[in-house]
Amino acid sequence: MTISTEGPKNFFGELYLRSTRPFLADAVSDAEAAFLEARLREGDASGLVLDFGCGHGRHLSRLAKRLPGRVVGIDADQLSLGEARSSAPVTRGNFFRLPFRDDAFGAAYCWYNTLGTFCDDAVPVALAELARCVRPGGWFMVHGTPPHAATWQPEASYDAVLPDGSRLVENVRFEEATLRDTLKRELHLPDGRFMAASFFIRYYGVSEWEALLDAAGFSVRWVHGGVDGSALSDASLDQIVGAQKRG
């Protein structure tokens, strides 16, 4: 059986950056980076830290100031990397074939439902490759939306003008059977250009992460429902799972 490791087509890059950044308040990125920094200073998380899917570097830029020389990023998108590069070392590469040696990192994190944009079968492949590059005793933190939060609004439409004058139109539908949101996003730019992408985001529950991470050689050590360190509950909007590599 061939596993597709393809992500969404035509989504990451200019469309993603233009349509997502207006919703990513600095205060949110500040709090997320503070959470990551605290976890990375704890326990046995010493050594280099990989931002797995660093995007334009909103976490890297903050962490690079607080943990100088320790954070690096990888992403497939050149446009995002162009910005991330100004704050920390970054590499263009693919999650499924990382250009790093075995045990290179003391910790890694993957933020913002990034692994949910791949088919279910591809996620163990990415996690196995990531595990190869994290040393025994090192950490992996994965952030996303808990599945219960995705059910709150099974269908949604958005049509509004962004601060740069673009018109963003989005339709989202959640499917309980697959725990996926199916999204269609369109962006009409003030310069007349039009961008569109159809994609999905799969939301994984804690027991699914436990099984996926266990198969990759990690043991889950903690779960939080927010970057304030709160416990995961039915009211949580975030889910952050922290796991340590065995061996």
Ligand SMILES: C[S@@+](CC[C@H](N)C(=O)[O-])C[C@H]1O[C@@H](n2cnc3c(N)ncnc32)[C@H](O)[C@@H]1O
């Ligand atoms: C949802 S964004 C998250 C970006 C960043 N972590 C954040 O929180 O702002 C996912 C990122 O993963 C990158 N990405 C998607 N597929 C990838 C792949 N196969 N290899 C490397 N990066 C990939 C995208 O280019 C995008 O920047």
